[in-house]
Amino acid sequence: MAVARQSGVARREALLDAALRCFEQRGLLRTGIEDVRKEAGASPSSVYHLFEDFPALVAALLERTFERLLGDVTARVRAARTARSAVRALVSAHLTWVLDHEAEARFMxxxxxLELxxxxxxxxxxTKARLKAEMTAHLAELGVLAGARSSEVMVDVVLLGAAHQACRAYFSAPGAVDPAWMKATLPDLACAALATLAPKERGSPPANGAPRRRR
Structure with missing residues (x-):
């Protein structure tokens, strides 16, 4: 049974790798599930046994990409001990992963x-909320999320919004955005955005008066 499970996992990974190669060569909108099957050298039955349709394949590759990206980002953020260093780590880790894994990031x-x-x-x-939970909890402990109505909006729009825009521009118009500028400027821009949002509330202790727990 263990061999069969491993074989299934290996086939799934091979199909996801083949899909990524196809997307890199043809673009996401010009690729179909048959292109992926041929690239992987897989039989039709094996493809549809693992993925019911093309959107399911895209969603599975997105999930794997989130796991890899957020695993790296979470490790960097958890090593931070102040709100400012955590925000810098968040943006810096995101940019580093994107620039080091361009094929996966471009696909992402x-x-x-797309409208899935x-x-x-x-x-x-x-899935994304589950993968971000540990990182979000650490940001909350450091006061980064104090006063925020939504941790998702705070992280992805306020802190990472400029980085997301720069990454999209980097992939859509090669040469339009300098990676060195992105790494040097965007972490500080996120810190500036944080500083403009309820600084008094963000620096205050928890409601029960106890000091924040540090790791």
């Missing part, structure tokens, strides 16, 4: 612009 930004069906969209949102 292209796929996120409600089932896949909801599942991906749950």
């Amino acid at each position: 930004y292209q796929a996120l612009a 069906d409600g089932h896949h969209r909801a599942a991906l949102r749950e």
